[in-house]
Amino acid sequence: MVGRRGFPSCIQCGTRSNACRCKVVGPTLGFLAFAVTAVVQWPVGAVVYLFKRMKGRRIMGHPARVVYPRVSHAIPI
Template structure:
């Protein structure tokens, strides 16, 4: 089953709703999280801030950049 994310109230398109961008952003977030969260968990005991940055990367960088790249 494909997740469907909807963002309404935006002024980026005439429909005022976005479906494709947030959905692809979520899928990219999930894919990045599967890789980066275990790596961050391994790094965290030795370098706390570096591990936290690695684990935050999908939410802080991947999702917003993919979601905002597609206006629909």
């Protein structure tokens, strides 16, 4: 329909974790978890980066490296 906005979602097709070979819930919740942790960890990582560069980079990369994949892969649909 024109003028209506849907719920933004992430879709991953070509996966073998379910019969439909598409995932919607896992990647969407993974992205939401990524966004929430990024809001907290990126400013903290930026402050730590001023003193310890590698540690700051690891903190800022944590949402993309750990949080999103774990949440996305935990939900098979």
